[in-house]
Amino acid sequence: MNHSRAIEGRGQYGDMLVYNATKQQFIDDVRANVITDTINNEVARRLNRNSPRNEMLSWENSLRFMMSALLDEGIPASAGVAIEYNIPLTNRRVDFILTGKNPQRADTAVIIELKQWESVEVTKKDAIVKTRLGKGVRETNHPSYQAWSYADLINDYNETVRSESIQLMPCAYLHNMKQGDAINDAFYSHHTGRAPVFISPDALKLSAFLSQHIKYGDSDNIMYRIEHGVIKPSKNLADALASMMDGNAEFLMIDEQKLVYETALDLAHRVAKGGKQCLIVKGGPGTGKSVVAINLLVELTKREMMTQYVSRNSAPREVFKKRLTGTRKKTHIDNLFKGSGSYVNAEPDTFHALIVDEAHRLNEKSGMYQNLGESQIKEIIVASRLSIFFIDEAQRVTLKDVGTVEEVRRRAAECGAEVSELELASQFRCNGSDGYLAWLDHALQIRTTANTDLEGIDYDFQVFDDPSALRRAILDKNRKANKARMVAGYCWPWASKKDKHAMDIVFPEYGFAAQWNLDDDGMLWAIADASVEQVGCIHTCQGLEFDYVGVIIGNDFVIRDGRVVTDAAKRASQDRSVHGYKTLLKQEPEHARKLADQIIKNTYRTLMTRGQKGCYVYATDPETREYFAAFARDSAGQGEDTALEEALDGLHLPIVTREDAEPFERHVPVYDLSIAAGQFSEMQIADAEHWIELPEHLRMSPDLFVSRVVGESMNRRIPNGAWCLFRANPGGTRQGKVVVVQHRSIEDPDYGGSFTIKLYQSEKIEAYGEYVNQRIVLKPQTNAFGYKDIVLEDELEDLKVIGEFLSVL
Structure with a gap:
């Protein structure tokens, strides 16, 4: 090292x-x-x-x-x-x-x-x-x-x-x-x-x-x-909601989040004096759109400004309401969270602020048959002095989604609202990995990016050849906090809606059968206790997050000769997201295919970014499965090879991992002295990641280990960067030996810590019939300038001899 x-x-x-x-x-x-x-x-x-x-x-x-x-x-x-x-x-x-x-x-x-x-x-x-x-x-x-x-x-x-x-x-x-x-x-x-x-x-x-x-x-x-510290599990917005509504700062807002939050508060006070404002906030998955939205709902309500949280998709609203049940009156909770079709007949400026989350999902018209009103975007802007739209255009997943930045601008101009635009970039999902999101866009062929592989990307991405194995992995992850779920593209009919015993997604060759999320849970599927056995779709998970998500890719998205081929006809007939596709295909075939291609790619992008820590994938099509598996294989192989090369650079002896080692019979461990200092033990040596086979002339012993020595302080005997053999925790006299020692008074120039590798010399005096150390000198053996003796005279009983140098390998 x-x-x-x-x-x-x-x-x-x-x-x-x-x-x-x-x-x-x-x-x-x-x-x-x-x-x-x-x-x-x-x-x-x-x-x-x-x-x-x-x-x-x-x-x-x-x-x-x-x-x-x-x-x-x-x-x-x-x-x-x-x-x-x-x-x-x-x-x-x-x-x-x-x-x-x-x-x-x-x-x-x-x-x-x-x-x-x-x-x-x-x-x-x-x-x-x-x-x-x-x-x-x-x-x-x-x-x-x-x-x-x-x-x-x-x-x-x-x-x-x-x-x-x-x-x-x-x-x-x-x-x-x-x-x-x-x-x-x-x-x-x-x-x-x-x-x-x-x-x-x-x-x-x-x-x-x-x-x-x-x-x-x-x-x-x-x-x-x-x-290398232990990382606390990340918070889930829904779980923290009740505390946030009580005024507790559960999520620290950083960078652009803080700017969006303060800008929205400033606009809210500005419209109190007259005029109409519209704030558009762009941001990808996990950039904190919902966190900022809920924080604004809390703060504006606390400031006695009539404010509502609005979403087209009912899943996040219902989850939020469920988390607040028992903490407030139901009428109060219901009045905080509203659907996007609630403002068809609202009077102008009824609300001080309307906060629209997942605004890319807004429809043109409202009502069960989408025949009410003129425009949901326009109705929201009319109904409120301040309207805030959180938008990710890459998450538009149905043909009827009209929530684009351009459409909001156009409708705001019609209503005489002044428009401000900001963008969120700080990434909190997918382990904060921008690289994973960029790679996903590349892999789904949404856009060309520089992230053409998963090398070095801090995210648990795995591809499974067996959907039952995928389910087992998700069940295992779910045991910790009920925060892992399976989702799929809507390519299988919802038979269990009419027959509670019917299975929807079935792969008989793998012994796999599962139902779509049941009506019993409705939009609360994401947090229901037993729902991990079911499979969710885009409509029940968009706007929500899990720790781990298992994604089943259907035949609406396949790879042919390295290219993505999408087919909306492979979606189930009950899928409302492509409702109207056949009619549009007859009228404008090229436009219909292009629009459907975008919807299908966006759907899988959204599904594959629901996991904060990991995404596990099974594709029904073998060529598609192999396409994604190749990314996972290349990443694992390159990462391991690179790490091994770096860790053991210059060590020219046979190397094996812990799993393949024959400890102290054929192999001895490789250990990092900078980590070992102060906490060296036989157990830690045994847990070493890499082990090497010593030359035949060196005798095996259970206290041996190999480490690299850094610096010039011992260059007469140990060249800088040399791999050396040590004996751990040596007994007997140390006089005149080269040893690794630790003491709190040491400031080693090579290692920058309280341990050092030096020639050991001690001066003893007789006390109570035995000889004890009075003074210890740790001497460099070097041709380099600037290295000095380290002299220890106080608290010598605190000195620890960690290892004895035996030879350069």
Whole structure:
């Protein structure tokens, strides 16, 4: 493992860090002009994207300023530096983290939001400023709020941070800004008080802030523990609804979510003085549309503004109502959540605000026979002073869906409403993986993207050859929290609607038979206790989310010679989403096929993004199944090979995994010393992931392990990067031996922690009839400049000898 540039992955959890090193190694990389290339290469390799030139220039600029701030001698050389840390379950990345121990020796991570901004303007919106972004001046989060919200997200999601009391200290550094009156305006004092903001003249103040919180080095692998920490299950909006309605902040709004929320509140107060406003919010799956919508419903209602949550699809409304049952009067609950056809006869400006979720599902007309009114969009705008439309055009899944941005604009103009448009990008579904969503668009051939495979994508995607195996996997995932469901394209008739004993989706060759979601549960299928045995469709799951979703792809979507072929005729006759297709096919065949193709692709895109943690797929068509399976196979193989190559680079001995090892008979474990320090045990050695076969001349023993030694402090005996054989927890005298030791007073320049590999020498005195250590000296054996003896005289009983060096392999 190359500690000067420890580029680490997270296995099945994805690549969480782009760069990780000690303060001294970071400074050396910046001074050697290699830091930008290093980060750029890792972003390309791990995140599967190329860095734009302006992003590379911002790294170059910001990291030089950060290097200057870290030159303060009060910040220990062995403090940890992490760059571009991906917050779990999101697609948000923290610019810069400095880790170490505070004056009380508590583990601490300082989170630093870096900005290139030169000036800002104050707004009247909480935590929102104006600054030049791209080609124009736009509103965005105050950097103090952004830094604090990122720290709070990490604390909320990462159980290790909380349970091990790792202190998170947020701040922001605007190194190009010369004048700070606006950024430090009293209006933002609540946020700057929680996360101070430093500008160009504050460089020494920033150094003082960092040295105040990081007095000692990162001796306990703080960033490693954060990066590999236990992640708390993500919250489900429906489950948190009752608490939110009581005014509790269950979901922290970050970045664009905060901007949308504050903009909507501002517009709500503006229309109180007259006029009509329309806010269009665009956002893909999992960007927080429903979270922002519910938060607005709560806040506007609390401010005594008559507000309703509106959706075309009844499933999310009914689930929300069910979750609120017993907490409020039924009439009150019913008055909060309404269908999109409720405003046909509403008087103008009856409501202060109408919040339309899943607005892409709006119909032209209302009523059971869709013969009432003129336009649902127009009726909503007329009925309310402020109308808010949350739209994802890629989730229009029936021929009658008319909720496009252009249609809302057109209807707003007819009603004399002023239109504002914003976009949500922060991703909270599919493990926060933008890469999965982009790959899915590529795989479904909705659009061409750069994500042509699943390599490095942090999401559990699996393809099954047997639908019964898919069902077993979903049942297993569902046992934990009742948050896994099977769904399918509507390609099978709903026989069980008339005959409760009939099966709808049947694959006799696999012994698989299941029913569509029953009328008994209605639109509550997604949360009903026994519904995991049933199969949902687009109409009962759109607008909702699960932990895991199992998707059965029918013959309406098949692959032929690598190309997607869709066929609306393969849908069941009861499927209302393609109702009218045959008539349209006769009138405008080309338009009908194009429209149906879009509807079918959007349907599977929506179904395959319902899972927050994973999507399991079975396709009825063998060629289609193989098409998706190839993506899963390639991803698994490439990821494992790459990880193995990185982990064991330069180790030229036969290597096997734990499953294939013959422990201490034929193989010995490979272990990472930086992880082992402070917690080394026989059990951990036995749990090592990789094992190697030693050369024949080396005798086997159950206390042996292999590890890589990093740094130049022992280069007369151990070359930098050499793989070496060690004996764990050695007994007897250590005098004159090369050993791995740990002590809290050690600040090792190579490993940046409380352990080190050095030549052991001790001075003993006689006390009470026995010899005890009075002084221990840990000596480097090197030709390199700058390495010094480590002398220990206090608390020698706390010294742990972890391993004894035997030989270079």
